[in-house]
Amino acid sequence: MSTPLRPYLSTTERILRQLGHDHRTVAMIVVVPALLMTLLFFIYQDAPHPPHGPTLFDKVGISMLGILPFIVMFLITAIAMQRERTSGTLERLLSTPLSKLDLLAGYGTAFSLAAAAQAGVACLVSFGLLGLDAAGNPGWVVLIAIVDAVCGVALGLLASAFARTEFQAVQFMPVVVAPQIFLCGLLVPRDQLPGWLEPVSNVMPLSYAVDALQEVSRYPEATGQMWRDLAVVAGFAVVALCLGAATLRRRTA
Template identity: 45%
Template sequence: MSPRRTLATTGRVLTQIRHDPRTIGLLLVVPTLLIGLVAWIFVDTDTFARIGPAMLALFPFTIMFVVTSIATLRERRTGTLERLLSMPLGKGDFILGYTLAFGLLAIVQASIAVGFAIWVCGLDIKGSVWLLFAVALMDAILGTTLGLFASAFARTEFQVVQFLPAFVFPQILLGGIFLPREHLPDVLQTIGDWLPLSHAIDALDAVATNSEDAAYVGGELLIIAAFAIGAVVLGSITLRRRTP
């Protein structure tokens, strides 16, 4: 891999997105609107105070997964990836360039979502706001890397959407959003404990309630980062030049 080629890929992706206002809106505005909708639904209860941190994990993760996987698949379907890889661009440069591009967008996305949840929706954060932002950012990057990995197995945009039940929905159901994982059957609890989104939800809840120290949150961040790095490596290995 070459830093110059990786950064060139990052710049190309960011330029493409800059000329696509719908994608910008989906990445930066939709997660915030969904968080606001949840807060509005539970405005007269304390439910949002309980599930708000999980929403900061759920919506950015899901949207980054969908957008990244479709964008990568489109590169294959149009033959762009095949042309790029015929040049001195490696698969690792391509995957890492995409990760960096969407990682930069994730910084903006996490900033908007966290700020909106706290200062507009009134989400009470007892721990460090900066630590909350760090977890939300890593969660969005995780969605990006898993989207890059999942795109290798899809041939159409419709198939990408079909991957949501396989990659995302189990993490939502078993991540502790609807029911604490310790209340799940033992087998489901064990599965949930091994899912990456569960660690993001746990870390955000720990920061919001200040129930754990920074070392615990740091450990969860390392686990999330390990999943993201693993997805980047697997994505590089499984990436195909072109969709048949």
């Protein structure tokens, strides 16, 4: 194993080990999105829809497969990193050869693996048990959901750098996440937003994740637009991770 990778790999292994012992967090990551998709199915079960058109569950559900992992991973990651800081673990780690980027990359990798499990389970339940229908391959939905969850991880790490307590980390959720849910196209198509809100929507990663999922819902093959949207979400994740490394503080005060 090459020496430069040891701190990063050790951090990844440590976080995965911690996650493995925290059964409640594992349940929240893996089970909650699938349960919420099940609830959504029953909400829309008897809703009227065109005879030959998609059901409301199909329309909303495919977008939620990107939104739910983003929300859950943002919240869990922000709190977990803040806990490292308040417990003094972060200060001890950064006094070793471990760099800030190694630390955040290790966190990002560990939680991204958890996000992959989350997205896989949520999509399996939605397509396999709840009958969610899309024109494209469900595998593309899983991929988009994973990338979007990784973006949630990166933004959660970035938000934690500005919080002093776990409660403050949670408070970033309505600031960072809620506007994205309102403007991503779930409630109103983005091209129908008021003129001054559309540019705001254009700088939010969740907008591109939902756009990519809508491409999968409409077209049987992966489109160029889907790949562009997915690349934008991944770009947001990389930038957020780098900004998180640049702004990470050892102490809470």
